[in-house]
Amino acid sequence: MKGLLGYEVYIPHYRIAKKEIGTFHKGYGGKGTKAVAHYDEDSLTMAVNAAMSLSNLLSKHVPSSLYFASTTAPYAEKLASVTMAKTLHLPTDTKTMDFGNSLRAASNAFMAGMNSVEAEKKPVLLSMADRRNAKPNNPVEAEMGAGAVSFLLGEGEEVIAELVASSTVASEEVSQWRNTDDEFVRQWEDRFIAHVSTKSVFQCAKQVLEKTKTTLEEIDYVIVSGASQKLSLSIAKALQVKQEKWAAMMDEDIGHIGTANGPFMVAKTLSNSQPNETILWLQVGDGCDGVLLKTTENIVHHQNERRQPVGKGNELISYSEYLRWYDLLTVDEGRRPSAPTPSAPALNRNVEQNLGLFGSKCTQCGQSYYPKQRVCVKCHQKDEMESFSLQGKKAKIATYTVDYLASSVSPPSIFAVIDMEGGSRMLAQVTDCGPTDISIGTEVAFSFRKLYDAGGIHNYYWKVVPKRGVQHES
Numbered sequence: 001m002k003g004l005l006g007y008e009v010y011i012p013h014y015r016i017a018k019k020e021i022g023t024f025h026k027g028y029g030g031k032g033t034k035a036v037a038h039y040d041e042d043s044l045t046m047a048v049n050a051a052m053s054l055s056n057l058l059s060k061h062v063p064s065s066l067y068f069a070s071t072t073a074p075y076a077e078k079l080a081s082v083t084m085a086k087t088l089h090l091p092t093d094t095k096t097m098d099f100g101n102s103l104r105a106a107s108n109a110f111m112a113g114m115n116s117v118e119a120e121k122k123p124v125l126l127s128m129a130d131r132r133n134a135k136p137n138n139p140v141e142a143e144m145g146a147g148a149v150s151f152l153l154g155e156g157e158e159v160i161a162e163l164v165a166s167s168t169v170a171s172e173e174v175s176q177w178r179n180t181d182d183e184f185v186r187q188w189e190d191r192f193i194a195h196v197s198t199k200s201v202f203q204c205a206k207q208v209l210e211k212t213k214t215t216l217e218e219i220d221y222v223i224v225s226g227a228s229q230k231l232s233l234s235i236a237k238a239l240q241v242k243q244e245k246w247a248a249m250m251d252e253d254i255g256h257i258g259t260a261n262g263p264f265m266v267a268k269t270l271s272n273s274q275p276n277e278t279i280l281w282l283q284v285g286d287g288c289d290g291v292l293l294k295t296t297e298n299i300v301h302h303q304n305e306r307r308q309p310v311g312k313g314n315e316l317i318s319y320s321e322y323l324r325w326y327d328l329l330t331v332d333e334g335r336r337p338s339a340p341t342p343s344a345p346a347l348n349r350n351v352e353q354n355l356g357l358f359g360s361k362c363t364q365c366g367q368s369y370y371p372k373q374r375v376c377v378k379c380h381q382k383d384e385m386e387s388f389s390l391q392g393k394k395a396k397i398a399t400y401t402v403d404y405l406a407s408s409v410s411p412p413s414i415f416a417v418i419d420m421e422g423g424s425r426m427l428a429q430v431t432d433c434g435p436t437d438i439s440i441g442t443e444v445a446f447s448f449r450k451l452y453d454a455g456g457i458h459n460y461y462w463k464v465v466p467k468r469g470v471q472h473e474s
């Protein structure tokens with residue numbers, strides 16, 4: 001049996017009310033909110049954070065391949081999957097591949113991953129993420145959200161949802177596209193997109209159902225992920241299936257999260273499904289991919305084992321903050337020197353420490369350090385250190401400072417000294433919170449973020465976020 005071994009979702013902390021967007025443009029924005037990536041989040045950081053939540057499963061089922069799927073990869077030429085592999089401590093012989101250029105990147109990666117599982121009998125990790133920019137006042141602005149989903153594919157008795165069948169329809173059409181130098185997604189008229197997408201979805205659904213000799217009425221859940229939420233719903237209605245079958249497509253919180261949109265709805269469905277239920281995922285994008293999954297008895301265990309999101313309490317932001325974070329409004333950076341271009345040799349030298357979050361641990365007395373040290377301050381031994389990962393370790397704020405003067409897209413900047421389980425202390429930037437959200441003793445968790453861009457290089461590092469809903473010691 002082959003299929004999904006597990007799934008995890010990463011949705012940014014911040015939301016913007018659709019009404020707030022509508023008010024700015026003197027129109028009706030709509031009901032609910034959409035998820036907004038913080039200024040230090042991109043598709044790669046979100047993909048890493050989604051995959052990181054699967055760490056327990058990944059240590060048991062080490063993937064031989066890692067696929068990253070997004071239409072907003074940080075680089076046009078440089079693999080995001082390689083950076084991801086480093087953050088996840090995967091060996092250098094891991095097959096790293098990036099998928100892009102269409103919302104179908106997710107289902108392309110999924111089907112390629114299943115082929116790899118079949119051929120190599122080894123698990124494949126997929127992380128699908130998007131942080132697309134919508135042109136202000138464009139109809140899709142209110143719904144274009146951000147987020148990531150990770151799937152671990154594999155085979156054996158522990159599969160939680162089996163792959164029953166899949167099929168593809170390629171359709172050459174100009175419905176939704178973006179040129180290499182386009183910042184915003186371009187779309188043809190809604191009626192045209194609806195016409196061509198519906199045709200591809202119907203054909204693809206028919207192909208999958210014929211392979212399995214089933215009918216649409218026999219399928220328990222149907223998911224259509226198209227160019228927009230409105231379009232996806234209209235296609236689902238056209239399929240004439242009962243509304244409760246496509247309940248996961250209803251959303252007033254997150255919005256359409258691009259490449260991760262279809263996988264997010266699959267994840268939502270899996271979280272609410274029982275064993276032996278079927279899910280038909282129809283992913284639109286220059287045609288349509290169809291994937292039919294069937295849950296197993298293991299689904300219940302995975303539902304219970306999943307790390308639940310840390311608290312709810314998502315914060316609403318203003319439209320002006322949104323414009324700044326998404327670089328849609330150019331503001332003066334203040335009279336501070338701009339960030340220096342990171343040196344490639346230095347990045348290379350510190351890759352284990354900066355991306356893998358490896359510090360050092362004294363083999364004589366057990367004291368741990370971050371960044372890495374050669375001499376132990378506790379027992380004074382020299383060069384008796386071993387590599388030590390801080391990932392997943394408990395951490396809390398020892399002290400912190402709030403800086404209103406440092407140049408930041410989202411001021412103030414908060415820097416904290418973190419006490420780590422194992423005895424080490426490290427200096428870290430605190431993100432996704434304001435000064436009143438933390439205090440000494442607040443428990444924090446690591447989150448992969450972008451420090452800054454300079455010289456065309458994205459400089460990634462680990463920051464910390466408060467564990468919301470956790471009791472403080474002080």
Ligand SMILES: [Zn+2]
Nearest residue numbers: 362365376379
């Ligand atoms: Zn020591």
